[in-house]
Amino acid sequence: MIQVVLKGHKNIYDTRELTKLFVSEVEVLEDIADLSGEENFVISQLEKDALGNHQALAQGNIHGHTANYQVPVESPEEGLTPRERALAYDKYQREALRSTLFMVLRELTGKKPVWGIFTGIRPVKIVQNMLEASKNYQEIFEELTKEKYLKEEKAQLLIDIAKKERDLIYPLEQRAVNIYISIPFCPSRCYYCSFPSNDLHRKDREVQEYLTNLHKELEASIKILNQKNIKVNTLYVGGGTPSILNRQQFEDLFTLLKELQGYSRLQEITVEAGRPDTFSVEVLQCLKDQGVGRISLNPQTMNQETLVAIGRKHSPEEIHRAYEMIQKVGFDSVNMDLIVGLPGETAASLDHTLKEIEKLQPENLTVHTLAVKTNSYFKEHPELLTLGEEGVLSMLKKVEAFTEDQDYTPYYMYRQKNMLGNFENVGYSKRGKESLYNMKIMSEKETILGFGAGAVSKVVNLETDEVQRVPNIKGLGHYMDRIDEALEKKKEILERF
Incomplete structure (x- = not known):
């Protein structure tokens, strides 16, 4: 445990998150005058010098080692409005505070994130x-x-990824949106998952009721999109595991979606099928007939013992059979997800997974570092996670070497809280097969409209670079009970265009 004391500022969130890069437990306190009885502490301070200029400084003591560091706070440029000047001051102060805290913690712990x-x-x-x-x-x-x-x-x-984005999703469009549709059902819950998904075997009677409400939300928004001539660029059906839907349910969903003006000109349509135990040629052919060009098949690992350990109900052989179905039907692009750092996995386990992926040659490969999410089974059982930072790093280097050898290049990336080793998730692609939706949602440079339980809309203002997050109700029952609330939220968003 380390205590971080704030003086002259209340930058609590940044302080806590940055300190957690170096130590597992941190307590952030405000303006504690006496630290004489504490052995492990850091003070993060914002103050004015003799000339009235702000400076940030940090000093600390961990296990008898001391360190201190300070930097001046940059001044905003001339010609700004009062609001812009205030925002700039806040930004520069936070950057200076982060910098001094980082340097002191790095010296005291010896860690270099x-x-x-x-x-x-x-x-x-x-x-x-x-x-x-x-x-x-x-x-x-x-x-x-x-x-x-x-x-x-x-x-x-x-x-490198920024260059890819410049080539593929720029110029940006203010009057354009992308659509995300949530199908929050799964055959079973994976132990690493905290998404608002529902066990299909307990909720199967509610699937149709959920779809009826989802159709209401979509229908109301499609009418406004068409009336206001708002362009839709990409469409992504995620979950959960959308492929639990049957052919008729998919046909009904896409019959509604085809009412969008310009549906035939959408840049990309993706369905996240996910679990191989939900696949059928009939459903895949239905998706292909609706114009779906991109499918996700997400094994996470190709090792049977790990699949059992993470709560999956399928085998590596089923993954191969599902991929054969996808190839038989024929899609423009296939994505496969892998997770590095799963319990019990070793370098040899990863080698086996990568050899199996090499046989399949999907167009996209998304590699996640395991994140220990708050509401997941692994959060409740940390003793299962024995792979240290160096072990995760060596595995990620194996992945980098594999992707380079197999002619995959990184095209989008993001990070999550509580990731093993504080690393990252990277999407790799064969040339020309990059997912535009993935790039758009991670860049936050184009509006995303989220439909269904737990979906989040992100409304982008390109002039101010502001992003407003508008979440739908999470719980399945709550979403269906409060569907009118979801309809009103979409109406408010679309009226701004």
């Missing part, structure tokens, strides 16, 4: 904002490595 002071989940967005501020790639690389303290390979990863 590969993502430097970054704690957010969308670091590529930071690079895009730098580009929009007219910085070149070399300037960005130097700022990331020297001022944000990223490892060089992580800084280069961000720049």
Whole structure:
């Protein structure tokens, strides 16, 4: 346990998240005057010097080792409005506080986090904002490595992905949206999962009732989208495991979606099938007939003992059979998800998984580092997670070598809280097979409309770079009981266009 005391500021969230990169337990306190009885502490302070200029400083003591660091707070540029000046001051103060805290903790612990002071989940967005501020790639690389303290390979990863985004999803469109549809049902709940999914065997009678309400929400919004001539770029059906729906349910859903003006011109339609034990040629053919071009098949691992350990009810052989069905029907692109750091997995386990993936050659490969989510089984049983930071790092390096050898390149990435080793999730793609939806949702540069229980809409204002998060009701029963509330939220969003 380490205590971090704030003086002259209340930057609690940033302080806690940054400190957790170095120690597992942290307590953030405000303005504690006497720390004489404490052995392990850091003080994070914002103060004015003799000339009235703000400076950030940090000092600390851990196990008898002391360190201190301070930097001046940058001043906002001239010509800003009072509101812009206040926002700039707040930003520069937070950056200076993070920098001093990071340097002191790094010296006291000896740890060097590969993502430097970054704690957010969308670091590529930071690079895009730098580009929009007219910085070149070399300037960005130097700022990331020297001022944000990223490892060089992580800084280069961000720049490479930012370049991909510039090529594939720019120029940005203010009057365009992307649609996400939530099907929150699964055959069983995986032990790493905290998504609002529902065990199909307990909820199967509610599936049709849920779809009826989902159709209401979609129908009302489609009418407004058409009336206001708002362009829809991509469509993503996720979950849960959408492939639990039968052919008729999919046909009914897509009959409604085809009422969208320009449906035939959508840039991309994805269905996240996920579990191989839910696949059938009949359903896959139905999806292909509706214009679906991209399918996800998410094994997470190709090792039987691990599949059992994470609560999956299928085998590696079923994964191969499902992939054969996909190939038989024929889709433009197939994504497969893997998770690095699952309980009991070793370097040999990962080698086996990668050899099996090599046989299949999916167009997309999304590699997640295990995140220990708050409401997951693994959060309640941390003793199952024995792979340390170095073990996770060595596995991720294996993945990087594999993807390079197999001609995959990274095209989007994001991070999550409580990831093993504080690493990242990376989407890899064969050339020309990148998922536009994945890039758009992670870049937060184009509006996403989320439909269904637990779905989140993100409304983007390109002029201010502001993103408003508008969540739907999470619980299945609550969503259906309060469907009118969901309809009103969508109406309010779309009236702004």
